[in-house]
Amino acid sequence: MNRASAGLKLKKLLQRPGKVLAVLGAPNAFHAKIMEANGVEACFVGTSITGGNYTGLPDLGVLSMTECVGFAKWIARSVKIPVILDGDTGHGGIMAVRRLVQECIEAGLAGLRLDDQPLEQKRRTMSAGISIVSSDEAVTRYRAAVDAKNEIDKNFVVMAQCYARNAVNGGMAETLKRLRLYETDGCADWVQFEAPHSVNEIQRSRKVVKGPFSAMKGQLPRALTLAEHRELGLNAAWYTFLPDQVLKTAAWRFLESFKKKDMRAWYEFLDANPHTPFSGGEALPWDATGMSELTKLEARYFSKRKRRS
16 A cells, blocks of 8 residues: 555544444465455554464564564555554664654555563563553653654554553553553554453543544453444454464364365365355456566567567
């Protein structure tokens, strides 16, 4: 997507009255195209669900800024829907945060999610032992990101992810305080509650955040439906886990079957999924081979060369 329109498109998707934006995680660029072809409106490039799939490395702050932006750039080039990057802790201090924002905008991304964990103790979402930096340090991180984007593209979206609920130095009272603070003092465009324990906690949190707000599944017994998100006044549904979990589950089940049945597992798989572009059904809505573009370019350049000769 054109960098000048990516953030603006994301903002508009978040501001639709009575409409919830479903954000799904993109395991890679090809699957982002499949998501887009099936109506997904925005995708998230996660350190785990994208970076982990590319590298096999865990979501413990070991991937560099340039690696993460690199993954996201390929995805943003491949689709027209807004792409949001997981910026973790910003990969450093305020200068690193500024560079991260600049690199994201240059890559054509629509937004960036930054969390309030300490750089040297970064843990995966919902992990044990999560801690949070001081509220002053967190606000500084978000303000640095917002100021950096305002210098280049005011429509680029900075999301503040609050890990306070389950943090060893946090709690629900701290969560409510920080959610509001990240919006007012941090000037974040969008605030997200990482680990709600109940719907009531989401309701309480919604009251302190005036602008775009979302909540992850956290410790709820199940992910909320889009209708339930709408009833709670949430602007987005954080369904980033869906494509990754579906792909891994399907691959695991198929390979279990292949180990026992040989190619019969494949024939059964095709029979069970007959109407997809990958099983002999309908065609893909784009040319994944690139041959259409190559043919046009050959006609343009080779025909000119022949005419000159």
